Structures are given as C-alpha cells and as structure tokens.
Amino acid sequence: MNSNPSSSIHTDLDPQNLPFHVAIIMDGNGRWAKKRLFNRIKGHEKGSETVRAIVRASREIGIRILTLYAFSTENWQRPQIEISALMTLLKKFLISEQKEMLDNNIRLNTIGQTERLPEDVRKELQKSMMLTRKNEGLILNLALSYGGRAEIVKAVKEIAIKAIDGRIDPDSITPDLISKHLYTAEMPDPDLLIRTSGEMRISNFLLWQLAYSEICITDTLWPDFGKDEFMRILKNYQQRERRFGKVGP
Numbered sequence: 001m002n003s004n005p006s007s008s009i010h011t012d013l014d015p016q017n018l019p020f021h022v023a024i025i026m027d028g029n030g031r032w033a034k035k036r037l038f039n040r041i042k043g044h045e046k047g048s049e050t051v052r053a054i055v056r057a058s059r060e061i062g063i064r065i066l067t068l069y070a071f072s073t074e075n076w077q078r079p080q081i082e083i084s085a086l087m088t089l090l091k092k093f094l095i096s097e098q099k100e101m102l103d104n105n106i107r108l109n110t111i112g113q114t115e116r117l118p119e120d121v122r123k124e125l126q127k128s129m130m131l132t133r134k135n136e137g138l139i140l141n142l143a144l145s146y147g148g149r150a151e152i153v154k155a156v157k158e159i160a161i162k163a164i165d166g167r168i169d170p171d172s173i174t175p176d177l178i179s180k181h182l183y184t185a186e187m188p189d190p191d192l193l194i195r196t197s198g199e200m201r202i203s204n205f206l207l208w209q210l211a212y213s214e215i216c217i218t219d220t221l222w223p224d225f226g227k228d229e230f231m232r233i234l235k236n237y238q239q240r241e242r243r244f245g246k247v248g249p
C-alpha cells in the first residue's frame with residue numbers, strides 16, 4: 001500500500017510533460033447553489049474551497065503557474081450584494097491562505113484592473129504579494145477585475161505613447177513586444193486552459209495568451225471540481241500532440 005498520498009499523484013503523470021502554466025475559468029458557482037436551492041453566495045463560498053484544493057494540488061503536482069479567473073471586468077455588472085460577497089470572500093481567502101502560501105513556497109501575483117478593487121482587498125493583496133515575493137515553487141496568479149480586451153487596450157496605449165515619444169520604432173512592434181506589455185509580461189502563455197460548467201466560450205479571458213493553449217471544458221460545476229478530475233485532465237493533456245501549426249512527427 002502506498003503510505004504517502006501525494007506520491008500517488010505522480011505515478012500516472014509524466015513529470016517531463018507537465019503543463020508549465022495552467023489557466024482556469026472557474027465557472028458554475030451560481031448553478032451549483034441554484035440546484036440546491038441555496039443563495040448564489042453559498043456557491044461562491046463552496047467554490048473558494050475548491051480554489052484551496054486546486055492550489056494545493058497544483059503545488060504537489062509541480063505546476064509552475066496557476067492562473068485563476070476569479071472576477072472579470074464584466075462581473076462588475078452583477079448585483080452589488082453579490083459583488084460585495086465575492087470581495088469579502090477574496091479577502092478571507094487571502095488572509096486564511098497567507099500561511100499556506102509561505103509554508104508551501106507559493107508566490108501570489110495578480111493580473112487585471114486591481115485598482116478597481118475595494119481598498120481593504122487591495123491592502124490584503126499587497127501584503128500577501130509582498131510576503132510571498134521571494135517564493136518560487138508555484139505562482140498563484142489571480143485574475144481580478146480582469147478583461148482580455150482591456151488588457152490589450154492598455155498594452156496598445158503604452159506602446160502608442162512610446163512610439164509618439166520616439167522610444168519605439170513602429171517597425172519594431174512584434175508579437176513579442178506586445179506580450180511584454182500585457183499583465184502577463186513575465187510569464188509564458190498557458191499550456192492548458194480548463195473551463196468548468198460546460199460553457200463553450202472564453203468570456204474575455206487571456207485573449208492574446210490563449211493562442212495555442214490546449215483547451216479542456218468539463219461539465220462539472222466549479223464547487224464540485226476536485227483533484228481527481230484535475231489529474232484526469234492533466235493526463236488527457238499529456239496525450240495530446242501540440243503542433244503549433246506545424247506538421248506532426
């Protein structure tokens with residue numbers, strides 16, 4: 001019998017072919033709650049437990065970057081009561097995970113218009129990012145008030161200003177230069193995108209960065225998602241042939 005539960009995680013997966021960067025659209029909290037006649041907020045609470053489990057599993061498996069779509073620019077249009085509950089949950093998550101992140105060598109990073117977040121949440125984010133800045137086991141990259149189009153607009157503006165100032169020659173604008181002006185400037189693009197709850201859309205997530213990511217959509221609602229299914233998806237990823245437009249071997 002295997003006495004070390006975490007070692008069994010590795011038995012099935014090829015450690016040489018792990019996705020370096022996994023991005024997840026965590027969807028279905030509302031439907032999970034609705035099915036049980038609960039308030040939507042209850043679904044978000046349950047969903048935050050899944051976040052904890054998947055962060056832990058990613059760390060154990062050896063994934064290097066985990067980008068989680070937690071709140072989109074469009075999500076600001078939800079009822080104020082739901083937005084407030086999500087912000088409170090986020091703050092609670094940050095406070096309760098601080099020790100876990102420090103103990104497990106996890107670095108927190110955020111992408112998105114974080115200046116739009118409430119002051120107390122921003123303070124907690126700053127604190128966690130500061131405390132974990134030297135960690136290099138896993139980057140937990142939270143997409144908060146994130147929108148792919150807004151991100152591209154921001155990059156275009158920055159590049160335009162540099163061009164007007166004469167700091168950039170328009171001929172030197174390449175895909176690489178654009179990548180360097182995105183929130184994810186320091187990161188390779190996601191190898192794998194997972195979306196829960198069965199929706200076949202990207203919902204304004206990482207529009208530029210997903211150009212060649214492998215996509216996996218599962219019907220499971222985010223609060224029901226767990227390590228076992230995550231492992232099955234990773235196994236499926238390892239069976240795929242990534243061609244990047246070239247011909248296969």
Ligand code: IPE
Nearest residue numbers: 026027028029030031032070
């Ligand atoms: C995902 O769950 C969480 C956020 C978008 C913040 P939803 O709240 O979108 O759940 P559904 O899609 O209504 O089921």
Ligand code: IPE
Nearest residue numbers: 025026027069070071072203
């Ligand atoms: C995408 O889910 C955003 C997050 C998971 C944070 P949504 O529930 O907001 O997306 P749509 O409305 O179904 O496209």
Ligand code: MG
Nearest residue numbers: 027028029030
């Ligand atoms: Mg949704």
